[in-house]
Amino acid sequence: MAEVKNSDTVATNECEKSELTQDENLIQDGNLMQDIELNADASELQTQLEEAHKLAEERLDQLKRCRADLDNTLKISAREREDYARYASERLVCKLLCVVDSLEQASKHDEGCKVLYHQLLDILKGEGLEPIEAMGQRFDPYKHEALMQVKSDELDEDCVAQEIQRGYTLNSRVIRFSKVAVVKR
Numbered sequence: 001m002a003e004v005k006n007s008d009t010v011a012t013n014e015c016e017k018s019e020l021t022q023d024e025n026l027i028q029d030g031n032l033m034q035d036i037e038l039n040a041d042a043s044e045l046q047t048q049l050e051e052a053h054k055l056a057e058e059r060l061d062q063l064k065r066c067r068a069d070l071d072n073t074l075k076i077s078a079r080e081r082e083d084y085a086r087y088a089s090e091r092l093v094c095k096l097l098c099v100v101d102s103l104e105q106a107s108k109h110d111e112g113c114k115v116l117y118h119q120l121l122d123i124l125k126g127e128g129l130e131p132i133e134a135m136g137q138r139f140d141p142y143k144h145e146a147l148m149q150v151k152s153d154e155l156d157e158d159c160v161a162q163e164i165q166r167g168y169t170l171n172s173r174v175i176r177f178s179k180v181a182v183v184k185r
Contacts, residue, residue, distance in 0.1 A: 086171045089127050094175055096124065097168060104166070132167035134160045134178040143167060145177040149184040159183050 100120060107114035121129075132143050139146060139158045150161045160180045167178030 086128070087173065090170055090175060093124060093127060093129055093168075093170055096120070097176060100124070101165065128171035130169045130172075132169060132174070132178045134163045134167065134180050136160060139180070139182045143174060143178060144180045144182075146182045147179050148181045150181045151185065152183045155183045157183055157185050 100117070103113055103117035103120060107117040134144055136155065137144075137160050138156075139160060144160060144167065147164055152161050155161055159182070160178075161183045162181040163178055164181065165176075165179040167174065168176050
């Protein structure tokens with residue numbers, strides 16, 4: 001009977017070992033599955049992280065571009081305000097140019113008109129008005145308007161021989177072209 005017990009015990013032990021081995025295999029399989037799932041989760045998380053990083057870089061680039069656009073807009077606006085302030089008196093000055101012309105002609109004959117002409121011209125110069133020098137200068141279509149052509153041996157070709165009406169600039173911008181006669185041979 002002792003032998004039977006021993007063989008039963010051995011069979012039971014072997015059965016238990018077999019069950020343990022199966023349990024160990026199941027545990028190992030479960031661990032393997034967890035490892036696979038963790039690796040899959042880590043891989044998915046890595047992909048999500050890369051996508052988030054790309055998105056962050058795109059948003060940063062967009063933000064930089066928007067900031068540059070805003071800076072450009074502010075610079076343009078400041079330049080326009082500056083130009084507006086500089087040329088705000090242009091309409092008034094243009095209207096006064098005919099008075100300046102009349103006073104200039106009158107000043108050639110009357111001393112009192114000459115004083116008025118210089119006073120008015122000084123005031124307008126304070127606003128940025130400058131006469132365009134034309135006599136003897138090379139014809140410049142950005143400053144002169146040719147009304148006629150004349151022949152002259154004294155001046156080079158394409159030089160201004162006669163100033164018919166004086167031109168003016170306001171703060172370096174031409175507001176009235178000089179009307180001139182140009183030498184042609």
